[in-house]
Amino acid sequence: MDIPIDTERPPFxxxxxxxxxxxxxxxxxxxxxxxxxLPAPRVPMFKDPVxxxxxxxxxxxxxxxxxVLGAAIHRRTAGSPYFEAGFIAGVLSLIGYLCVAVGLAxxxxxxYDLAIRFLDTN
Numbered sequence: 001m002d003i004p005i006d007t008e009r010p011p012f013x014x015x016x017x018x019x020x021x022x023x024x025x026x027x028x029x030x031x032x033x034x035x036x037x038l039p040a041p042r043v044p045m046f047k048d049p050v051x052x053x054x055x056x057x058x059x060x061x062x063x064x065x066x067x068v069l070g071a072a073i074h075r076r077t078a079g080s081p082y083f084e085a086g087f088i089a090g091v092l093s094l095i096g097y098l099c100v101a102v103g104l105a106x107x108x109x110x111x112y113d114l115a116i117r118f119l120d121t122n
Contacts, residue, residue, distance in 0.1 A: 013072050021065040031058030049113035056106030059099045066096030 013021075031054050041048040070093030077085035 012076060013068065017068060021068060024061040024064040028058045028062040031055065031061070047113060049110040049117070051110075052106050052113065053110030056103045056108075056110060059103030059106060063096045063099035063103060066092050066099065068096075070094075070096060 035051050035054050035058070038051060038054075041051070070089045070091075073085055073089035073092065077089065080086070
C-alpha cells in the first residue's frame with residue numbers, strides 16, 4: 001500500500017506578505033522623504049513634533065519587513081544543525097525590534113511635544 005507523502009514545502013513568504021512588505025517600504029520611504037522636504041523648523045530639530053511623528057511612522061513601517069524576514073528564516077531553518085541561519089534570523093529580528101522601539105519613542109515624543117504645545121497656553 002502506497003502512502004502519499006506530501007513533500008511540497010510551504011512558500012518561504014506568501015504573496016500577500018510580500019505585498020505588505022513592499023507597501024511598508026514605500027510608506028517608509030515616503031515618510032523619510034517628507035521629513036527631508038519639510039521646511040526647517042524654528043525650534044531645535046528634536047523639538048519639532050511633526051518631524052518626530054513622521055520619522056516614528058517611517059521607522060515603524062520599516063520594522064515590519066525586518067521582523068517578518070527574520071521570522072521566516074527562523075521558521076525555515078528551525079531544524080538545521082548550523083547556526084549561521086539562526087544568527088542571521090536573530091540579527092534581522094533584532095533590527096526590526098530596535099526600529100519598533102525607536103519608532104515608538106519618536107511617535108511618543110512627537111505626541112508629547114504636541115500635547116505640551118496645546119496645553120501650554122501662556
